[in-house]
Amino acid sequence: MQSILYFLFRYGYVLLFVFLQIVSLNLVVRFNPHQNVIFLRSSSQVSGWLLDHYNATVQFFNLSQVAEKLAEENAELRAMTSTFQELNRPTTGYLDSNSTQKYILMAAKVINNSISNLDNYFTLDVGSREGVEKGMGVVQSEGVMGVIIDVSEQYARGISLLHRDAKISVAIERNHFFGTLSWPGGNPKFAKLTDVPKHADIVEGDVLITSGFSALFPHGIRVGEIVGYSLQEGSNFYDIDVKLTNDLSTAHYVYVVKNLTAKEQQELEQPTSQHGKSNH
Amino acid sequence: MERVITRNILRFILLVLLQGLIFHRINPGGTDFNYILIFIYPLFIMLLPIQIGKALLIFLGFLLGIGVDLFYDSPGLHASAATFTAFIRPFVLGAVQPRGGYKINAVPNQYQFGFNWFVRYSSILLIFHLFWYFIFEAFQFSQIFHVLLKTICSFIASLIFIVIYVFIFNPKD
Numbered sequence: 001m002q003s004i005l006y007f008l009f010r011y012g013y014v015l016l017f018v019f020l021q022i023v024s025l026n027l028v029v030r031f032n033p034h035q036n037v038i039f040l041r042s043s044s045q046v047s048g049w050l051l052d053h054y055n056a057t058v059q060f061f062n063l064s065q066v067a068e069k070l071a072e073e074n075a076e077l078r079a080m081t082s083t084f085q086e087l088n089r090p091t092t093g094y095l096d097s098n099s100t101q102k103y104i105l106m107a108a109k110v111i112n113n114s115i116s117n118l119d120n121y122f123t124l125d126v127g128s129r130e131g132v133e134k135g136m137g138v139v140q141s142e143g144v145m146g147v148i149i150d151v152s153e154q155y156a157r158g159i160s161l162l163h164r165d166a167k168i169s170v171a172i173e174r175n176h177f178f179g180t181l182s183w184p185g186g187n188p189k190f191a192k193l194t195d196v197p198k199h200a201d202i203v204e205g206d207v208l209i210t211s212g213f214s215a216l217f218p219h220g221i222r223v224g225e226i227v228g229y230s231l232q233e234g235s236n237f238y239d240i241d242v243k244l245t246n247d248l249s250t251a252h253y254v255y256v257v258k259n260l261t262a263k264e265q266q267e268l269e270q271p272t273s274q275h276g277k278s279n280h
Numbered sequence: 281m282e283r284v285i286t287r288n289i290l291r292f293i294l295l296v297l298l299q300g301l302i303f304h305r306i307n308p309g310g311t312d313f314n315y316i317l318i319f320i321y322p323l324f325i326m327l328l329p330i331q332i333g334k335a336l337l338i339f340l341g342f343l344l345g346i347g348v349d350l351f352y353d354s355p356g357l358h359a360s361a362a363t364f365t366a367f368i369r370p371f372v373l374g375a376v377q378p379r380g381g382y383k384i385n386a387v388p389n390q391y392q393f394g395f396n397w398f399v400r401y402s403s404i405l406l407i408f409h410l411f412w413y414f415i416f417e418a419f420q421f422s423q424i425f426h427v428l429l430k431t432i433c434s435f436i437a438s439l440i441f442i443v444i445y446v447f448i449f450n451p452k453d
Contacts, residue, residue, distance in 0.1 A: 027349075
């Protein structure tokens with residue numbers, strides 16, 4: 001006991017120094033955007049390499065499943081190209097109604113992903129070198145994955161759909177009523193749809209697609225289906241339970257959406273979006 | 281004793297305000313040569329009495345840094361550097377100790393120890409302080425060249441202002 005007291009008396013100032021340094025650096029990382037970004041980036045730079053190798057091993061065992069999925073997707077795309085050829089339109093990328101190319105999809109591999117936290121993030125193996133930018137949407141072959149929030153040279157980090165800040169504008173395919181999809185936590189296969197007005201006609205089993213209102217996702221990607229809804233007394237909006245079409249826990253290959261006209265749309269919407277926060 | 285405390289409290293306030301309101305806005309290098317920053321506030325740590333306890337010294341350094349951080353919108357950066365400067369001060373004092381050691385009530389300033397001694401002593405502390413600060417500002421080692429250039433340029437500019445301060449106020453205790 002005495003020797004502990006002696007030690008504290010003699011070297012307590014070193015402990016104090018270390019403690020205050022930890023406090024300061026914690027402040028630095030938490031409140032300074034610059035250091036925060038670099039911290040995330042370098043941690044993803046280091047962990048990215050490890051995760052790359054780890055995933056290569058794990059994915060080897062999933063190859064048959066992945067191949068099956070890719071074959072399905074191939075078939076779908078083949079069907080699409082044949083339609084486009086008939087219509088005599090260019091065949092790359094998503095097309096909007098006036099047939100100018102609006103979106104480019106870039107294939108990427110998910111090297112890190114979580115579904116168990118309240119705020120989930122994922123890491124992709126593409127980065128600024130491939131032209132990925134902050135704010136781009138990420139989709140799976142059958143659903144929405146999330147939004148890129150940080151990009152390093154070789155990696156991109158994004159918030160998953162399973163994140164408290166992720167809000168995605170979706171529409172009901174049948175009648176085009178739109179609302180906001182968000183994740184309340186809990187089961188990663190179910191999400192909530194809000195902001196659908198009470199005069200909307202909805203049935204269980206209605207299919208939800210991305211609305212295409214924001215610059216992030218093209219219109220018409222299947223997101224999920226309605227499995228239940230309720231209308232609280234005094235509320236003008238439905239409270240809808242949604243089963244997601246995609247399983248985020250098994251996401252291996254995804255597409256980063258590059259919107260060629262995003263800048264134009266954002267510039268146009270700038271003055272109005274200051275009044276209210278718009279949805280992704 | 282009380283006199284020393286009030287003097288130091290006043291110096292603390294004056295230096296934080298000078299740093300935060302005046303030197304924060306001065307950028308002698310302009311936008312093309314953004315490598316010169318003037319740091320005068322470490323002078324507070326330099327001028328504390330020699331007999332001060334190490335823990336108190338480090339804590340005061342931290343407080344000083346937080347005070348400056350409030351003006352710089354950079355929580356933690358100055359605090360980290362000032363804590364470090366306070367931490368190494370006893371070692372620096374040991375390194376520049378005059379023959380015969382320090383008297384019990386001595387204050388490490390120009391008045392008691394002479395100009396040459398004070399410049400030597402404050403230079404060592406200042407350069408460590410700046411180096412630490414710029415390293416954590418950059419936060420990556422690929423910028424080491426910029427960090428060194430900033431440290432050297434800022435060191436020269438800051439030392440000039442520290443000497444001017446010492447000549448104007450000539451602190452005795």
